Amino acid sequence: MTPNFSCGRTCVIHRLLMPILGLSLIMFWGCQPVDTASIVPDSNASSAEADSNSSQDEHSDPAHDEGADHDQAESDHADGDHDHGTDGEHDEGDHDGDSEHQAAAASGTSASGADDSPIEVVLGNPLLTSGIPGEGSLTLEEIKIFINDPNNHRPLSVSLPLGLSAAQENIVGIKENPMTIAKIELGRQLYFDTRLSKDNTVSCASCHAPDNGYAKDTKFGVGIDDQEGGRNSPVAYNRIISGAQFWDGRADSLEAQAVGPIENPIEMGNTHENCVNTLAGIEGYKVQFEKIFPDGVTIDNVGKAIATFERTLVTAPAGYDYLEVVRGIESQWGEDLDELEEEDPEVFAEYSDAQKVVANLSESTIRGRDLFFSEKTNCTACHAGANFADELYHNLGVGMEVEKPDLGRFAETNNDIDRGAFKTPTVRNVAMTGPYMHDGSQKTLEEVVEWYAKGGHANPFLSEKVKKLELTDQDKADLVAFMKEGLTSDLPPVETGRLPQ
Numbered sequence: 493m494t495p496n497f498s499c500g501r502t503c504v505i506h507r508l509l510m511p512i513l514g515l516s517l518i519m520f521w522g523c524q525p526v527d528t529a530s531i532v533p534d535s536n537a538s539s540a541e542a543d544s545n546s547s548q549d550e551h552s553d554p555a556h557d558e559g560a561d562h563d564q565a566e567s568d569h570a571d572g573d574h575d576h577g578t579d580g581e582h583d584e585g586d587h588d589g590d591s592e593h594q595a596a597a598a599s600g601t602s603a604s605g606a607d608d609s610p611i612e613v614v615l616g617n618p619l620l621t622s623g624i625p626g627e628g629s630l631t632l633e634e635i636k637i638f639i640n641d642p643n644n645h646r647p648l649s650v651s652l653p654l655g656l657s658a659a660q661e662n663i664v665g666i667k668e669n670p671m672t673i674a675k676i677e678l679g680r681q682l683y684f685d686t687r688l689s690k691d692n693t694v695s696c697a698s699c700h701a702p703d704n705g706y707a708k709d710t711k712f713g714v715g716i717d718d719q720e721g722g723r724n725s726p727v728a729y730n731r732i733i734s735g736a737q738f739w740d741g742r743a744d745s746l747e748a749q750a751v752g753p754i755e756n757p758i759e760m761g762n763t764h765e766n767c768v769n770t771l772a773g774i775e776g777y778k779v780q781f782e783k784i785f786p787d788g789v790t791i792d793n794v795g796k797a798i799a800t801f802e803r804t805l806v807t808a809p810a811g812y813d814y815l816e817v818v819r820g821i822e823s824q825w826g827e828d829l830d831e832l833e834e835e836d837p838e839v840f841a842e843y844s845d846a847q848k849v850v851a852n853l854s855e856s857t858i859r860g861r862d863l864f865f866s867e868k869t870n871c872t873a874c875h876a877g878a879n880f881a882d883e884l885y886h887n888l889g890v891g892m893e894v895e896k897p898d899l900g901r902f903a904e905t906n907n908d909i910d911r912g913a914f915k916t917p918t919v920r921n922v923a924m925t926g927p928y929m930h931d932g933s934q935k936t937l938e939e940v941v942e943w944y945a946k947g948g949h950a951n952p953f954l955s956e957k958v959k960k961l962e963l964t965d966q967d968k969a970d971l972v973a974f975m976k977e978g979l980t981s982d983l984p985p986v987e988t989g990r991l992p993q
């Protein structure tokens with residue numbers, strides 16, 4: 493999962509990323525009494541700074557040191573548990589009638605009258621996805637302690653990490669389906685649970701696997717009974733800033749997308765009815781659905797929970813993002829860079845942290861960055877914005893050579909211009925997600941760059957933005973280096989087990 497060249501990088505990432513909230517979120521898992529003032533950061537930068545410095549050591553590096561981080565969470569949890577036993581207020585919560593909790597969840601007020609104010613968090617925080625601490629299957633007891641903590645139902649006010657943060661305004665879906673820690677955790681369980689499929693063999697993760705960058709290293713998705721679909725599995729990360737889903741955009745939200753594979757005969761092969769019955773029959777799921785959603789276990793709520801989990805899967809800052817920081821500060825300060833340390837120590841610290849990462853980037857990567865953004869290659873005509881994806885559909889001629897090609901977006905719109913057009917995929921972390929293109933026809937990034945160099949595959953509907961490129965061998969190598977080295981970053985470590993018994 494961790495790109496092998498990022499040793500020096502993740503520490504910096506972490507320093508910039510690990511929010512003030514790191515430790516506080518652990519407390520929620522453990523159901524400790526919560527001092528709101530210490531959790532919800534105010535906008536006061538200096539107190540935030542002090543806090544993040546102290547959490548930094550505790551969470552030295554989630555990606556490189558998952559084990560240690562996990563231990564940290566566990567031991568905190570142990571403390572929390574202990575507190576839980578002696579904490580009357582929370583115990584009372586446990587005995588509250590379910591209906592009261594449900595009403596509370598529906599109305600947005602918490603049953604115990606606890607704080608309902610939003611919790612601010614930077615996505616990518618590993619604590620959102622590390623599961624309820626502990627080992628093995630989740631026991632009903634563990635689930636009840638977790639689900640009865642009102643803090644796990646407080647709305648999250650999320651922001652994006654450096655790099656993606658430029659797309660904060662493009663966040664979609666969370667007004668309609670607010671994020672909470674409890675909903676993320678339920679979605680995490682469902683995402684990894686093969687019991688959603690007809691024969692208990694396939695989960696979302698079968699085709700969108702954390703080890704394959706939330707895509708899959710097969711040409712096509714492989715579902716129940718080893719059946720193959722006709723399209724390559726796209727990535728399930730950075731979805732929070734993406735509207736329409738699928739290569740042809742046929743699902744208009746993540747929620748709508750998530751329930752599709754369950755009843756797709758060659759993916760999970762189930763019916764929605766059967767899936768809901770199965771989940772309602774698992775007590776650990778039932779209690780979670782009923783606390784989180786006023787209408788309990790329904791297929792729409794399965795979609796909402798899974799979509800909420802997917803929205804936590806965001807790419808950490810990559811080498812490219814630090815390069816932009818360094819270039820931005822240098823162009824702003826110019827000759828006066830020497831004075832930066834004294835005049836603005838905070839920006840100076842940001843600058844020198846970013847510079848350490850940039851120092852490890854190869855010349856080839858840096859040249860590739862400039863090529864990628866140049867008119868010579870035109871890559872950013874479509875791979876645009878913070879996620880390097882314009883969310884539009886284009887025909888590059890992929891798969892168009894056969895007699896009856898997959899017409900992609902055309903099936904949705906019936907517009908000729910959409911014949912053979914597919915949604916632009918992100919190129920963040922693209923080194924992890926081969927094979928490439930909607931049909932998995934290209935194995936390597938080198939092959940992809942050759943495809944663009946020759947101007948795609950000629951066909952009557954080829955995008956006007958795709959033209960033959962005059963690229964030297966060095967140019968091609970630089971583009972590949974940029975994508976591999978400059979755009980690869982960590983994804984949050986995710987607990988893949990810990991499902992209800």
Ligand code: HEC
Binds near residue numbers: 714716749753
């Ligand atoms: C059998 C393999 C398989 C399974 C199981 C599967 N998917 Fe997919 N997924 C795919 C393929 C293939 C596509 C692209 C299909 C298309 O575009 O027509 C896709 C598309 C997606 C997309 C759209 C991404 C984008 O960029 O538009 C998301 C999100 C997604 N799947 C999430 C999930 C979730 C959540 C589950 C579990 C409920 C799941 N998938 C189960 C193979 C699978």
Ligand code: HEC
Binds near residue numbers: 916
């Ligand atoms: C006209 C818009 C457009 C331009 C210009 C463009 N791309 Fe793409 N890119 C796409 C689309 C659309 C796809 C998916 C096409 C398909 O599967 O049929 C894609 C796929 C890719 C993929 C495969 C990603 C995956 O997950 O399968 C990579 C890598 C890539 N492009 C890199 C580049 C580079 C490098 C350039 C510049 C040389 C570039 N693109 C220029 C739209 C574009």
